[in-house]
Amino acid sequence: MSGPFFEIGPKNLLRRTELESLARAAGAASADYGVRVILTVPTALIAPIYDLRSGVLPFAQTMAPDRPGNSVGRVIAETLVDAGAAGVMLNHASNPLDPPTLAVAVERARSAGLQTIVCTDTDAEAVHVAQLGPTAILLEPGALIGTAGRSSRDWIAPANEAVRRVAPAVLMMHAGGVSSPSIAAAIMAAGADVKAF
DSSP: OOSOEEEEOOTTSSOHHHHHHHHHHHHHHHHHHTOEEEEEEOGGGHHHHHHHTOSOEEEESOOOOOOSSSOSSOOOHHHHHHHTOSEEEESOTTSOOOHHHHHHHHHHHHHHTOEEEEEESSHHHHHHHHTTOOSEEEEOOGGGTTOOSOOOOTTHHHHHHHHHHHOTTOEEEEOSSOOSHHHHHHHHHTTOSEEEO
16 A cells, blocks of 8 residues: 555544445545545444445454454454455554554454554654554644644654654554644645545
8 A cells, every 4th residue: 555545534423324425425536636545434334334335445443453263242353354344443542552462453454454554642652653564653642632723743754754764664644633624735745645534
């Protein structure tokens, strides 16, 4: 996978009908502008979004690192693949994983053929996570989560450089306080491979 990409993370704010409308609109925009769109959706809605064939890449919001077996209530990599997920987001601020669990989850996703976006909130954490070899890192400073408006994003270039020294193939995403298309465009112009909104 290579940039540019755009990730839309509606969390649990939208119901199925609304997500389907969003997927159709995002798929059309993806085709018009030549930018792949990742739509990160609740696990129960991966298959319906995949079945739309809208052109978006459905990603799961998380996954358990378990292997196939007798566990109950755990969504594993193979289940996500079977549902049509192209990838999975791991370590979101609202659903963090401890470092050993995160390392296993990234490897399990990769072994099942899923792309991975791993969330981090500092440059140092991004560099550490880069060593795990995810598809992309989403660097989102905690102080910006849930905010709206312009903010200096002078961390983008140095963070990208630090990660690329460790893992040149890992794509970099940047977010936090993204409340308008102009902010998203500014983040892309500052060097993001993938933009989260």
